[in-house]
Amino acid sequence: MRMTVCPLFSGSSGNSIYYACGGVRLLVDAGMSAARITAELAQIGVDVEELDAILVTHEHVDHVRGLGVLCRKYGIPVYANEGTWNGILQKENGIPLRCMHTFYTGEDFFIGGVNVRPFAIPHDAMEPVGFTLSCKSMRCGVATDIGHIAPSWMEAVAGCQALVLEANHDVEMVERGPYPLRLRRRILGRSGHLCNEDCAKALLQLAQTGTQAVFLSHLSADNNLPELAYNTVCGALAQAGMTVGEDIRVMVSRRDRVSDLLVMDDGAAQ
Ligand SMILES: [Zn+2]
Ligand SMILES: [Zn+2]
Known part of the structure; x- marks a missing residue:
């Protein structure tokens, strides 16, 4: 069984993650224009028309910007919970009904052979979630836009071989930075970013x-800064006796183009 994971865009200007396993191809979020998502998918040899579904974590624009066009142009099914649909439809009413699918937070569902589990995350949106995507023994977890370490998402992503995990900011940079107090409080608060x-x-x-x-x-x-996030995380792992690159592979998602393509194999037949 082979699992492929590749963030196409990551950060407040737009988020979209490509995932494939067992013949199923998904996007988690579509936070850039449809044209840019299509172009980055092509970079890794994926035709946008091959996508089986788009899963949406929450309605913030950096997660849904390209959704309307992708649905209207290609008819890709979109999965979100009720709160997120309410948030999306307040701003975007051009999503064809036939593309709209609703899941319940905490309840598993399947897209082909991929088991999707949406779990609650602490973030200031209507009903924000992260996902675990499981296919046979391979599991990937997506948890970004998470205000603090909470059992709800820690328990959900435990056991995932691959993770897309938020490393949003350096606390000192926020405190000394140019943002107004209200925004600084939001970022550092329990429903902001990790x-x-x-x-x-x-x-x-x-x-x-x-x-x-x-x-x-x-x-x-x-x-x-990418180096700061990388060094902070790798430093902590090394201090705990882990060898980065051997025990665990650490990559930094790029803001504006495809990141490394992660391919993991469990050795079992496809
Ligand atoms: Zn976001
Ligand atoms: Zn958000």
């Missing part, structure tokens, strides 16, 4: 449950 240090803390625990590869994701353009 800082590098907490990402490292979470990953230390998750690595004990079988995580072998992680994309540090949704990095802030103003309050973080």
